[in-house]
Amino acid sequence: MEWIIIVIIGILGSSLGSLIGLGGGIVIVPSLLYLSTLSAFGHVTPQVAVGTSLFTMIFTGLSSTLAYMKHKTIDYKSGLIFLIGSGPGSILGAWVTEGLQMKAFNIFFGLFIIFVSIILLLKDKLKPLPYKKDRGIVRTFTDNRGNTLEYGYNPVMAVLIAFVVGFISGIFGVGGGSLLVPTMILVFFFPPHVATATSMFMILPTSLLSSITHITLGNVNWMYALALVPGAWIGAQIGVYLNTRLKSKTIVLILRTILIVVGIRLIYQGIFG
Numbered sequence: 001m002e003w004i005i006i007v008i009i010g011i012l013g014s015s016l017g018s019l020i021g022l023g024g025g026i027v028i029v030p031s032l033l034y035l036s037t038l039s040a041f042g043h044v045t046p047q048v049a050v051g052t053s054l055f056t057m058i059f060t061g062l063s064s065t066l067a068y069m070k071h072k073t074i075d076y077k078s079g080l081i082f083l084i085g086s087g088p089g090s091i092l093g094a095w096v097t098e099g100l101q102m103k104a105f106n107i108f109f110g111l112f113i114i115f116v117s118i119i120l121l122l123k124d125k126l127k128p129l130p131y132k133k134d135r136g137i138v139r140t141f142t143d144n145r146g147n148t149l150e151y152g153y154n155p156v157m158a159v160l161i162a163f164v165v166g167f168i169s170g171i172f173g174v175g176g177g178s179l180l181v182p183t184m185i186l187v188f189f190f191p192p193h194v195a196t197a198t199s200m201f202m203i204l205p206t207s208l209l210s211s212i213t214h215i216t217l218g219n220v221n222w223m224y225a226l227a228l229v230p231g232a233w234i235g236a237q238i239g240v241y242l243n244t245r246l247k248s249k250t251i252v253l254i255l256r257t258i259l260i261v262v263g264i265r266l267i268y269q270g271i272f273g
Helices: 002-020 025-035 046-071 076-097 102-122 155-172 177-186 192-216 222-243 249-272
Strands: 137-142 148-153
Touching: 002 025, 002 046, 002 222, 025 046, 025 102, 025 155, 025 249, 046 076, 046 102, 046 155, 046 192, 046 222, 076 137, 076 155, 076 192, 102 155, 102 177, 102 249, 148 155, 155 177, 155 192, 177 192, 192 222
Parallel strands: none
Antiparallel strands: 137 148
């Protein structure tokens, strides 16, 4: 039964993660933290939840990337530029996690989850900044209707933002897409599908770097990781399939509601637990 629960968590987390570019950790980590209150999962610490989640996201990122490659929605050049910042940030974040106790982690992670839910609430209501062609790097994307869209960004700003996102990813075991995707859309004018696909492409190397650090620190539960990986692989494929065929507003609404409840619960546990 324990294994079945873990596999289901992997499928749900990766499905939602790859659907809107979050990576899956935003579901997997709080799920593992909740299970840690049960006797069968009592040995799960925040560090183990984060390390195991990041290891799982290597396969979520790989599965999603292979699927998005078929749809040709990944901006590889931009992804590699962002990686210059997110890579070192994720390694630093993984080390910082070691100093957090359960109560402090629950409070900070709960606040982060609520912040993500607010971003999901506002991202469709906020308008992108006025696009300027003198942004440094200019990219184009032709969608399946033949429309050519132009977007661009300052590479220095992109690397700095990616560093912060990678740092947060390394601390909390999330993909970073919860912060990066809205930034790519609102600030850098990325088409939404390109932002999501490129975010998932970046999650692969970022999670790999963070995971190596967490493995070194002994923060990966290999039994749970082996149960999560098949679910993560399947879930990522499901998420990509839904992303290319469905409007995700309803799913985002459900996810946002769940995140608020989970965030409040984690903060409560951190203060009164």
